[in-house]
Amino acid sequence: MNFDEIGTQVIASELTEALSACSFQIERTWQILERKQQLAQIKRPLKNQYLELKSGVLRLTTKKGLDLANALTDMKLQESIVRQYLGSNYRLWPFSQGKFASERLGSKIRVALPEKLFSELYVARFSKSKISYVKFRNQVYLKILRGFYKNQALFPYLFGATPYTWQADINEKQLTPKRSVAWLKRASTISSSELNELKDLLSFDQALFDLGGDYAKRDEMLAKGIHYLEFKGLDLDPFVAHGVTKHQLRLLEVMVGYFLMTEETERPVEMVEAEKIAAENPFAKTAIFVKGHSFLKELDRFAKKFGYADWQGTFALLEKRLKEVETTPSAQLLRAQGTHEDLKEYGFFLAEKYQTAALLKQDGFDANTRSVLAEALLTGLDYQVISADQGLISLNGNLVKAGLQTDKNSALMTEMWQQKELTKSFLQSHGVASAKAWLLQDKQALVKVWPKVKDKAVVVKNALGSSSPATQLFRLPPKEKALKQAVLAQFKTSEQVMIEQVVAGSVYRALFVDGQVVSLIERIPANVVGDGRTPLKELIMKKNARARAKFEELTLGEIERQTLSAQGLKLDSVIARGIQVLLRYDATYATGSQSYEVLDEIDPSYVTELKRIAQLLKLADGALDVVIPNIYQPFEAEAEQLIFLNAHATPTLALHEYVLLEPEKRPLAKKLVERFK
Incomplete structure (x- = not known):
């Protein structure tokens, strides 16, 4: 491979790491079908910066400026959330060729090089050419775009996944399958030889491969500069639920780097070459094999030389598609339809499969974080996943943990809440009643505690953090053997165990957001x-x-x-x-307990006391567990009408979202998100 003056300077300035630091933004458009395979009529249209949901069509757009890994994560997150929002009555048609007449379907991928790469190249060498920085950037992007147009025929072959144009009353058996009928419909008439200046491109509104900027009018790019390359011609990949694969993105990233650094070829471009490839029979040997394989091997040498991560997997898959035509997406589709009557039926089978999986799957986020992220996406609030494992996200620039906790809580106090006995002691000094408890540091400690608890109804639970399903409540004083078994079971998952005396009354959980009680539920044990x-x-x-x-x-x-x-x-x-x-006698989470909302029923004096306790603990976001004998009788501290149990920094929102006597999920996540707007 021969490097031009840009490539030579990239190497001289040690900027090669920037080649694999492209940023992506990906838009995907699906057709929405009802369960009866009719075009959907959405009753509640939605439109914001991330999604457009209207009758028959869903468009999802990822956040801007994401690296390849985060772009994949965001695509999967968005697709999963919207499928769950649509529920069991709707399906996303997996092909870029609509089952019914529709606006343009498929994917649109924007790729941008790091700004630092341009600025350092300009300062190091190209400022001496006396052209402006904006014009320099525009010329670089045009050079890259020309490279894509000269090799565009690869794309319908490697990624074409729409064998048919479906028409009313026409059987598929009467049609000849193609690699990509969607590509044929969108085919561009622009040639790379016509792209000498940016103004040459601006007259082509429907270019498959394009340049763009975040401007109201395209011609603003002339003076203000190009922001990204835009690829509008790729089919959705029907073999993945989110529609775009890592291999498509990685190939684009490597090609961008290659065309940036290498000399432009003088290879003539046959205007209809890509259209010919798109129109080929999916099982026929392609006319582009020799040229395509040679170019792919050239990309492989380039990617290895400059250390593109995970390229080998992508190269192996794409080379196999070139060598074994039956492994291309369109051919795979025709083979995979199997026992289905036709490809149309197989498409609906895939749509059904992905929808069902989305309604069942766990995706690595805790339930709280997922609920809040869903609300942010559906309302268009800026979001960012900081750490899925830790449930840490950003909403409009505000850090949120487990969907609820913000930095308004005291870090010191939050740490103390994990130690239940310590929290009780602190609150007792401020006049808050709590149940008597005994702390066991090890299994042998029960011998000393038994004489103190043998005539009491008790609950055995972990002393650190939230209660677990191993929690066991004895309504009557237990036998020593039964208590010992409960303690040993708890020690299997807990470092410390607490034996707490049962007090009369119902258990309630108060949910706090920004220091206010937004929900108060009675915890009802598992029952039939x-x-x-x-x-x-x-x-x-x-x-x-x-x-x-x-x-x-x-x-x-x-x-x-x-x-x-x-x-x-x-x-x-x-x-x-x-x-x-x-x-069970306890109402521990994940054991079949249920919730009943009582915030509108409880005497207001209890809400006042709950707020006082939250302020003592410096709890702005979180939950308090308490026992109250009678929520209708006004609170009196001396009568111990409210007994403190636990404080939680990251309580489970689902307990407050799904309550008895309310068939629909309550919009609690909406309240959490609204404070960040």
Whole structure:
């Protein structure tokens, strides 16, 4: 490969790392179908900087300036969130050729080189040429664009995935499949030889490969400069739910670097070459094989020389597509339709498969973060994923952890909340009542504690952090053996165990946002209600089938079986009509507990006391767990009508989103996001 003066200067200025630091923004447009395979009529259209959702069409646009890895993450996140928003009644048609007449479908990919690369090249060498910095940048981008036009025929071959143009009342068997009918419809008449100056490009509004800027009018690029390359001609990849693969992006990034640094070829461009390739039969040997394979090997040498990450996987896949025509996307589609009547039916099968998977899958985000990110995307609020593993995101420049916690909470106090006994001691000094508790540092400590608790109803739980499903509540004083078993079970997942005396009353959780109580729920233990004819096991199965969230699903672990046994019940027992059977006595998260919203019912004096406790703990965002015997009787501190249990920095929002007597999910995430607008 021969480097021109730009490439030579990139090497001399040690700027080669910038070659693999391109930024991406990706737009994808799908057709939306109903379950009956008709074009959808969306009743609630949405439009913001990230998405446009209207009758029959969904358009998703990633954030700007993302590197390749983050662009992939953002695409998957957006696609997953919107599929869940659409629910089970709608599907995204996976092809860029619509099943019904539609506006342009497919992907649009914007790629930008780092600004530092341009500025350092200009200062080091090209400022001496007496051209302005803006014109220098424009000329570089034009040079790269010419390289793409000279090699554009590769794209319908490597990524074409639309064999048919579907028309009403025409059977696929009457049609000849092609590599990409979508490409043929969009084919550009512009030639690389016509791109000597930016003004030459501006007259072509429908160029497949284009240059762009964030301007109201295209001609503003002349004076203000090009911001990115734009590729409008790639088909959606129907084999991935999010439509665009890492291999497409990586190939574009390597080609951008290659055309930036190497001498331009004098190769003549046949105007209809790409169209001929797009029109080829998907199983026919391509006319571009020799030229395409030679160019791909040249890219391989370039990518290896300059250390592009993960290029080998992309090169191996693309080379295989050139050598084995049946591995190209269009050919794979025709082979994969299998037992389906035709490709149209296979397309709907894929659409159904991706929609079902999106409604079931876990994507690495905690439920709170996902809920808040979904609201940000749907309302167009600026968001950024800082760390999916830690549930750390940014909303409009504000750091948020687990969908709720901000920097308004005291870091010192948040650390203290994890230690339940320490928090209780602190609050007791400020007149807040709490349940008596005994802390066990190890398994042997129970021997000393047993005489103190043997005549008390107690709950065994972990002493650090949130309660776990191993939590066990004894409504009556337990036998020593039963208590020991509960303690040992808790020590399997906890460093310290707490035995806490049970106090009379219902357990409530108060959710705080910006220091205000936005939700107050009563925690109801896992239960079923008999109908007089259905066995207990079947009642549990029926209730699980109606569960709206994972935490509502009932389990049948050791604690549940012990609880049923203590009531003299078996799984085949038939429960009398209207009788409630508890599977557990505690309302720990993820054990089938339910919630009932009482904020509008509780006497306001309790809300005042809850706010006081939150202020003492410097808790602006989070939750408090308390026991209250009677929420309708005004609070009196001396009567111990509110007993503190725990404080949580990152409580589960789903407990407040899915509550009894309200069939729809409550818009709690909307409240959380609105404070950052």
